[in-house]
Amino acid sequence: MNDNSYILEVSWGCPSEKYPINGLFQFDQARALHSIGEKIVFLALDMRSFRRFRKWGYNRFEKAGIPVIEYNFPWGPFSPQLKYQAQDFSFKRAIKKIEKEFGVPRCVHVHCCQQAISVTSYCEKKSIPYIVTEHITPLNEGDAIEKRKEKALKGARTVIAVSNALARDVMRNYGADSVVIPNIVDLREFKYSDTKPRQQDLGSQKINTFEFLSAASANHGKGFDILVKAYAKFIGETSAKTHLTIMGDGPELPIIQDLALELGITDNITFTGSYVRKEFADNLTRSDCFVLASRSETFGIVYIEALATGIPVIATKCGGPEDFVDSTNGILVPVDDVDALAIAMKEMLKDYESNASRFSSEHMKFVSEKCKEKFAPEAVANEIASKLI
Structure with missing residues (x-):
């Protein structure tokens, strides 16, 4: 060249x-x-x-x-x-x-x-x-x-x-x-779909299981210990059927698995180990809420990927998520706060069961479209290119 x-x-x-x-x-x-x-x-x-x-x-x-x-x-x-x-x-x-x-x-x-x-x-x-x-x-x-x-x-x-x-x-x-x-987020795999049954689409029929999903490298910074403790507290205070899937591998995965065993909630949690984007995207389409209790995030791409799929999120006030998570698309909780995270999970379930607007197909489709518009590669690339010589 x-x-x-x-x-x-x-x-x-x-x-x-x-x-x-x-x-x-x-x-x-x-x-x-x-x-x-x-x-x-x-x-x-x-x-x-x-x-x-x-x-x-x-x-x-x-x-x-x-x-x-x-x-x-x-x-x-x-x-x-x-x-x-x-x-x-x-x-x-x-x-x-x-x-x-x-x-x-x-x-x-x-x-x-x-x-x-x-x-x-x-x-x-x-x-x-x-x-x-x-x-x-x-x-x-x-x-x-x-x-x-x-x-x-x-x-x-x-x-x-x-x-x-x-x-x-x-x-x-x-x-x-x-x-x-913001970071460019490759959202080609993360598409909104209304094929998953929603509470408001089923009248009085109840969804059998409310699905939480989390995904990240299993290290201290991602706060999986806080998540597992909060989830244990949450399921101890609700009679609803819920399930948590944790995707990701890392040095603390055995510790988190032992913690789930100690708390007696292994029947309610699935650990998938390492994953690729396509697997994460597929799991999002089968989930009702994405949750990650990070101790620090300068951005937080997994939250964007969840929102682009039309899934509300629970995030921590750890840096990056405050730029794009608010009451219209999720809940923000303090870092390292087990009680606040458990309450947020309870609030998500309550909103789902009461057909709150954050779970409506129309609203989450709008959230997905706005997310893709803001973080689309072309939009961010043009912003970066304007700074290049």
Whole structure:
């Protein structure tokens, strides 16, 4: 190609069959920009542990019509200083090959300041503008690394935060202004359907089981321990038939399963383990309410996917969800509050049984359409493209 009209997208990974969510949101953005006519080259600086098996070093392929360059540097329990030295090395090696094949990019779009610190000196040297999209609240990795992050953010032409809460964190931690543009959400699999029987469509007939669904990686931040405790409290206070499905794998899954056993509610919970988007979408169409008790979310894509399917949600006031969850489409509860979450689950069931408007087919179809309009790839891609040079 050797055409410097392209945009270099820099991520921490690229989704693959083995690791389908690695760099998924970043690649969704690249694909959306590509779909509105931008020339994109996607670079994944994959610094994950050697426990995530993959080919070492440089790897070149195409995905969805986009040239993808991976530079894999599997590492062990290194310090942040050594990790970022490896990342700096990987970027320098990768960019030489990229320039040889594609020329110098007109702009660099980096996902997160952790990756941006390896790109800033290159952009300064080449006089290339760069923008940074922040997806996660950065951890404090020591003064030297934090100063590099601050320099990367303050040197960017634009910093994009995916939520208002994250924008405040970026300002508080690094003194950098940002604009808020939500994540692109690939909603092709998440479609509203009115084929699932609704209470108001059945007259006096009752639905046998009210289905709650939750999905995320089973780690401390997702609050599955709070959810299981709240669900146990909830079913102890209702005679209605309910069921909770928890989708996802992770380090705390055995702990959560043991907690469900200890609370005596294993007959009411199904654990599916790991999943892909299509499986999550299919389960949403069979569910009545999505619930996730996250302790922190800078955005919260699974909530958007649920709303796009026409399912009301219960979310926590943990950052991202406050931007799009309100009384018209769900309930917000405090973080780590078992009682409040149990009450919210009871309220959802009550609304369902009383044919409240939040469960009407007409209303949830409207919620689905507005959700897709706001988070559609083309809409968000055009907002991002307006910030690119």
